Amino acid sequence: xxxxxxxxxxxxxxxxxxxxxxxxxxxxxxxxxxxxxxxxxxxxxxxxxxxxxxxxxxxxxxxxxxxxxxxxxxxxxxxxxxxxxxxxxxxxxxxxxxxxxxxxxxxxxxxxxxxxxxxxxxxxxxxxxxxxxxxxxxxxxxxxxxxxxxxxxxxxxxxxxxxxxxxxxxxxxxxxxxxxxxxxxxxxxxxxxxxxxxxxxxxxxxxxxxxxxxxxxxxxxxxxxxxxx
Amino acid sequence: xxxxxxxxxxxxxxxxxxxxxxxxxxxxxxxxxxxxxxxxxxxxxxxxxxxxxxxxxxxxxxxxxxxxxxxxxxxxxxxxxxxxxxxxxxxxxxxxxxxxxxxxxxxxxxxxxxxxxxxxxxxxxxxxxxxxxxxxxxxxxxxxxxxxxxxxxxxxxxxxxxxxxxxxxxxxxxxxxxxxxxxxxxxxxxxxxxxxxxxxxxxxxxxxxxxxxxxxxxxxxxxxxxxxxxxxxxxxxxxxxxxxxxxxxxxxxxxxxxxxxxxxxxxxxxxxxxxxxxxxxxxx
Numbered sequence: 001x002x003x004x005x006x007x008x009x010x011x012x013x014x015x016x017x018x019x020x021x022x023x024x025x026x027x028x029x030x031x032x033x034x035x036x037x038x039x040x041x042x043x044x045x046x047x048x049x050x051x052x053x054x055x056x057x058x059x060x061x062x063x064x065x066x067x068x069x070x071x072x073x074x075x076x077x078x079x080x081x082x083x084x085x086x087x088x089x090x091x092x093x094x095x096x097x098x099x100x101x102x103x104x105x106x107x108x109x110x111x112x113x114x115x116x117x118x119x120x121x122x123x124x125x126x127x128x129x130x131x132x133x134x135x136x137x138x139x140x141x142x143x144x145x146x147x148x149x150x151x152x153x154x155x156x157x158x159x160x161x162x163x164x165x166x167x168x169x170x171x172x173x174x175x176x177x178x179x180x181x182x183x184x185x186x187x188x189x190x191x192x193x194x195x196x197x198x199x200x201x202x203x204x205x206x207x208x209x210x211x212x213x214x215x216x217x218x219x220x221x222x223x224x225x226x227x228x229x
Numbered sequence: 230x231x232x233x234x235x236x237x238x239x240x241x242x243x244x245x246x247x248x249x250x251x252x253x254x255x256x257x258x259x260x261x262x263x264x265x266x267x268x269x270x271x272x273x274x275x276x277x278x279x280x281x282x283x284x285x286x287x288x289x290x291x292x293x294x295x296x297x298x299x300x301x302x303x304x305x306x307x308x309x310x311x312x313x314x315x316x317x318x319x320x321x322x323x324x325x326x327x328x329x330x331x332x333x334x335x336x337x338x339x340x341x342x343x344x345x346x347x348x349x350x351x352x353x354x355x356x357x358x359x360x361x362x363x364x365x366x367x368x369x370x371x372x373x374x375x376x377x378x379x380x381x382x383x384x385x386x387x388x389x390x391x392x393x394x395x396x397x398x399x400x401x402x403x404x405x406x407x408x409x410x411x412x413x414x415x416x417x418x419x420x421x422x423x424x425x426x427x428x429x430x431x432x433x434x435x436x437x438x439x440x441x442x443x444x445x446x447x448x449x450x451x452x453x454x455x456x457x458x459x460x461x462x463x464x465x466x467x468x469x470x471x472x473x474x475x476x477x478x479x480x481x482x483x484x485x486x487x488x489x490x491x492x493x494x495x496x497x498x499x500x501x502x503x504x505x506x507x508x509x510x511x512x513x
Contacts, residue, residue, distance in 0.1 A: 023313060024313065025307075025311055025313040025314070027304060027307060027308065030304065030307045031300070031304055034300050034303050034304065035300065038296055038299070038300055038303070039296060042296075043289075056299065060302070060303060060306070061425070063303045063306060063307075064306055064310060064425070065423075065425040065463075067306060067307050067310055067311045067312075068310065068311070068312050068333055068425070068426075068463040069420045069425065069463050070311075070312070071312055071461045071462055072416055072417050072420035072421075072461075072462045072463060073417075073420055073421065074417055074421070076421045077421065082421065082423070084423075085421075085422060085423030086423040086425065087423075088423060089361050089422075089423040089424060089425065090361065090425065092361065093360065093361030097359070157284065158288065161284060161285065161288055162288075176285070180282050180285035180286060181285050181286065181288050181289050182289065183286060183289075186250065194422065201246055201247060201250060201252065204246055204250075205243075205245070205246035205247075208246060208278060208281060208282065209242075209278075211281050211285065212277055212278050212281040215277075215280075215281055215284065216277070219277050219280060
């Protein structure tokens with residue numbers, strides 16, 4: 001979870017060579033760029049628009065934005081960050097047009113993400129007033145130490161995770177996905193979504209709390225067989 | 230001095246993400262860790278969150294689908310739609326004026342006489358907003374006031390659009406070079422923020438003769454050069470010319486000779502009177 005040190009300039013020498021090639025119309029350079037990012041763009045587009053073919057159109061529009069904006073792009077961010085900013089713009093515009101309600105807005109206050117059953121408060125049901133051997137946990141979450149990570153992702157668990165992620169409000173979903181599934185740093189996520197770091201952390205916290213709560217039966221079961229499965 | 234109170238289980242749950250992100254100040258981190266060591270419930274909770282993160286990290290499928298057909302289509306876009314091409318571009322972007330469509334790089338003169346014709350230019354902006362594009366106004370404050378009021382009447386929140394910088398007002402500079410730099414900067418900023426296209430609506434003739442306003446000559450130098458700038462950047466430029474009040478030389482030289490396209494009577498037309506910018510500047 002350590003954040004990478006920000007010592008590198010936004011655009012490396014390698015990247016500025018690539019930009020020059022793209023501006024010249026070098027197809028091989030563009031093909032490599034597409035190969036590198038296309039699959040991720042598709043996965044992220046689907047977080048915004050449910051329909052797969054609409055998501056593919058969003059991705060195609062994104063590449064068109066890259067192709068046409070390449071002369072105006074000056075490397076104020078990395079190429080990857082820029083490409084995902086275009087994707088987010090295209091996906092939001094598309095989602096607004098289709099549903100007439102913005103699923104994710106950069107200015108969205110963290111409070112407006114609140115819904116019934118918001119993560120953190122639901123944790124409180126685990127506590128009670130009197131102190132026990134386990135601190136204030138009424139029912140101690142069982143120690144997952146005996147559950148090796150490699151055996152964690154059964155097919156059932158994978159499906160459970162997908163269901164929980166799909167049910168998250170889209171602003172939580174996108175942050176959780178980019179951070180924990182795609183493995184982006186918090187800087188990358190903040191830049192691509194144009195949100196503040198503290199806002200990003202609140203969204204991530206809520207999303208992770210919900211996913212943890214949904215996984216709890218599995219974590220318990222793996223831990224000590226408290227529950228028959 | 231009293232030592233800081235011990236952290237509660239509630240606080241641990243609230244702060245677990247900040248803790249795992251390394252975002253807690255040292256003192257808070259120490260309190261967090263002290264509590265964790267003495268509370269097996271919280272210790273387990275933190276482990277569960279870590280396990281959750283690790284499970285999520287294993288979710289990403291390793292390459293499965295064959296994307297080569299789709300990537301082929303995208304390469305075709307690069308071949309046919311890149312701005313490095315010199316060929317004619319597809320006119321497929323709704324212009325918002327009449328029922329016309331524009332291409333990136335279009336530099337259009339819009340002649341108006343009636344108030345209704347002037348107000349209609351706000352539709353050029355509204356169309357851009359609905360497509361997630363950026364809109365930049367450059368010109369006189371009085372013109373902008375009318376345009377923004379017209380956008381509000383269409384149900385758009387000017388304040389929200391400006392906050393998101395989807396709608397911007399560029400500063401008027403005295404020289405053509407200063408004006409070009411200002412527009413170039415606005416376009417690049419919008420592109421950097423992921424906007425696919427930038428619409429520029431110019432009302433520079435409105436302030437003619439007022440102090441601190443660029444001279445006719447500088448406006449003409451700008452108009453000639455904008456044509457070339459727009460060709461390279463993802464932009465559509467519409468310049469608004471007041472037929473009733475502008476002197477003939479401005480209408481002919483600025484309006485007709487500097488714009489490859491005209492918009493009049495609901496029609497976008499190629500303009501045979503357009504003069505190549507290089508020649509225009511030489512003879513100015």
